Amino acid sequence: MxxxxxxxxxxxxxxxxxxxxxxEEFHVMGFTKALKQLLDYDLTREDEIGYMGRTTTSMSAMIIGRLGRHDVTPEQVTELKRQLVLEVFEPxxxxxxxxxxxxxxxxxxxxxxxxxxxxxxxxxxxxxxxxxxxxxxxxxxxxxxxxxxxxxxxxxxxxxxxxxxxxxxxxxxxxxxxxxxxxxxxxxxxxxxxxxxxxxxxxxxxxxxxxxxxxxxx
Missing domain, CATH: 3.40.50.1000 (HAD superfamily/HAD-like)
Incomplete structure (x- = not known):
């Protein structure tokens, strides 16, 4: 360098x-729990890699679209994930x-x-x-x-x-x-x-x- x-x-x-x-560990933890709770979906390693740098809303939209779900919005996943992260975050x-x-x-x-x-x-x-x-x-x-x-x-x-x-x-x-x-x-x-x-x-x-x-x- x-x-x-x-x-x-x-x-x-x-x-x-x-x-x-x-x-990363806090964002992934919150996102994983939110997806499981709202969509009964298990975040994959490929998902984690794709998540890096993206907003939770955009990544949620990709997963929801892939699953063909219409009962949960990306914004709902984002809000739950936000709450979960704020509860446990340590700098x-x-x-x-x-x-x-x-x-x-x-x-x-x-x-x-x-x-x-x-x-x-x-x-x-x-x-x-x-x-x-x-x-x-x-x-x-x-x-x-x-x-x-x-x-x-x-x-x-x-x-x-x-x-x-x-x-x-x-x-x-x-x-x-x-x-x-x-x-x-x-x-x-x-x-x-x-x-x-x-x-x-x-x-x-x-x-x-x-x-x-x-x-x-x-």
């Missing part, structure tokens, strides 16, 4: 789930994240850009102590089309007042990279422990870890 030069960028747009915090910030954010605070605008619902992200940020480092927050509640559509990143760029070429996106998933790259953003793939690495990674994407980033910040 080569050293990442941050000097060309005035804003850092950071994905949340499995980029800043290890949240697990990846090592190096707080140090990185503290070094960047005041030097660059920091925005969290997440496909998760706002109430969950705000709750998780508060519990994990990340709120003071973040200047702006955009979630799936703020857009019509969530990732892999670039709308949320384009809206984040506009919200913080920094043009796309001066923004750098940090992602962990294939869905997230699709969104950032299609929006014309320079992008970083953060290789956190236990994350599912995208099958195809464009050569323009910089690969790094939080510790590697801390070794030579600009």
């Amino acid at each position: 080569n050293r990442l030069d941050l000097t060309p960028y005035d804003a850092l747009l950071l994905d949340f789930d499995n980029t800043l915090l290890a949240t 697990k910030v990846y090592p190096g994240v707080v140090e990185f954010l503290s070094k960047q605070k005041g030097k660059r605008v920091i925005a969290v850009v997440s496909n998760s619902p706002r109430d969950f992200v705000e709750h998780a940020m508060s519990l994990s102590g990340l709120t003071p480092y973040v200047d702006a927050l955009l979630t799936c509640d703020d857009v019509v089309r969530c990732k892999p559509d670039p709308e949320i990143f384009l809206k984040a760029s506009s919200r913080v007042g920094v043009p796309v070429p001066r923004c750098l996106v940090f992602e962990d998933s294939e869905i997230g990279l699709q969104a950032s790259l299609s929006g014309g953003f320079a992008s970083v793939l953060v290789l956190n422990p236990d994350n599912i690495v995208p099958r195809t990674i464009p050569t323009s994407v910089h690969l790094t870890t939080w510790f590697h980033l801390l070794e030579g910040l600009c």
Whole structure:
């Protein structure tokens, strides 16, 4: 992994789930229980992989359509899953994240850009102590089309007042990279422990870890 030069960028747009915090186990647990309770469906490993980076609503719609069910809506699955996750969630910030954010605070605008619902992200940020480092927050509640559509990143760029070429996106998933790259953003793939690495990674994407980033910040 080569050293990442941050000097060309005035804003850092950071994905949340499995980029800043290890949240996958809670989302999968809540989704698994919601699907079982409402649809009597057992989430498969293939489903889990497809779920990474997607909204619960979009993944639920795919499963419901596959099952040919009309008695349960994706929104019902999403709401039950949200309640189940909030009941048990415990923050697990990846090592190096707080140090990185503290070094960047005041030097660059920091925005969290997440496909998760706002109430969950705000709750998780508060519990994990990340709120003071973040200047702006955009979630799936703020857009019509969530990732892999670039709308949320384009809206984040506009919200913080920094043009796309001066923004750098940090992602962990294939869905997230699709969104950032299609929006014309320079992008970083953060290789956190236990994350599912995208099958195809464009050569323009910089690969790094939080510790590697801390070794030579600009």
